Amino acid sequence: MSARFTTRQVGDVTVIDAVGRITLGEGSALLRDTVKSLVAAGNKKLLMNLGDVSYIDSSGVGELVYSFTTVTSQQGQFKLLNLSKRVEDLLQITKLYTVFEVHDDETRAVRSFS
Amino acid sequence: MTGFTDTLLASNLASVDSAEAMVVESAATLGFDEDARMDLGLAIREAMVNAVAHGNAYSPNKQVRLILEAQGDAIRVTIIDQGQGFDLNQVPDPTRGENLMRESGRGLLLMQAFVDEFSVKRSPAGGAEVVLVKYASETGR
Numbered sequence A: 001m002s003a004r005f006t007t008r009q010v011g012d013v014t015v016i017d018a019v020g021r022i023t024l025g026e027g028s029a030l031l032r033d034t035v036k037s038l039v040a041a042g043n044k045k046l047l048m049n050l051g052d053v054s055y056i057d058s059s060g061v062g063e064l065v066y067s068f069t070t071v072t073s074q075q076g077q078f079k080l081l082n083l084s085k086r087v088e089d090l091l092q093i094t095k096l097y098t099v100f101e102v103h104d105d106e107t108r109a110v111r112s113f114s
Numbered sequence B: 001m002t003g004f005t006d007t008l009l010a011s012n013l014a015s016v017d018s019a020e021a022m023v024v025e026s027a028a029t030l031g032f033d034e035d036a037r038m039d040l041g042l043a044i045r046e047a048m049v050n051a052v053a054h055g056n057a058y059s060p061n062k063q064v065r066l067i068l069e070a071q072g073d074a075i076r077v078t079i080i081d082q083g084q085g086f087d088l089n090q091v092p093d094p095t096r097g098e099n100l101m102r103e104s105g106r107g108l109l110l111m112q113a114f115v116d117e118f119s120v121k122r123s124p125a126g127g128a129e130v131v132l133v134k135y136a137s138e139t140g141r
Helices: A026-040 A058-073 A085-093 A106-111 B013-029 B034-055 B107-114
Strands: A004-010 A013-022 A045-056 A077-081 A101-103 B002-010 B063-071 B074-080 B117-122 B128-135
Touching: A004 A026, A013 A026, A013 A058, A013 A106, A026 A045, A026 A058, A045 A058, A045 A085, A045 A106, A058 A077, A058 B034, A058 B107, A077 A106, A085 B107, A101 A106, B002 B013, B013 B034, B013 B063, B013 B074, B034 B063, B034 B074, B034 B107, B034 B128, B107 B117, B107 B128
Parallel strands: A013 A045, A045 A077, A077 A101
Antiparallel strands: A004 A013, B002 B063, B063 B074, B074 B128, B117 B128
């Protein structure tokens, strides 16, 4: 299953619900376009919900890095929510786990944005 | 159980998907559990992307050779491209501070993390030849 991204607003935080596989090609390009559009529209508090993401490859990991740097360069915040064990392992292996702020509860995650 | 296939694939992303599916299906036949299949699938995917994108630069005139050998509870996959090859020691470590926020360069790290044996060398024709081995069980190692 390829990736799908839908967005919803919770207060001033934009939650991106990701579903499927974020891999090189359609999935990673779609994530980039989604984040680019949100930032261009002035959304600077992004919470990426990866709860329904079954699989991420190195390209998908690269897109998470792109999202993080794009948002933070605009003085925004980009955080992750609901990592599967597999995605968490991937971030541990790549040593990116400490770069991203990771949450497992949406309400608390939304509150954590300043 | 034994098996051997030798396949030539076009240098495009569809080949990445089909290589992953072919190897994962073979792993299922050998009794690999879901986690092991996903680990192997990811490593194959990364190796194929490396071959298709970096080795063959998506050239319609170049192909990727995939050799799949299944023996006992082990799968050995050899992926050979028609690029220039590369020296593993010259590849920047993506986990080092100065490389951590780069958007690419993690494929080789993930390949090594998700299989039991990994090697890369230049093929006789000059391209990269990556060998990945994964065992279905701990006892197979």
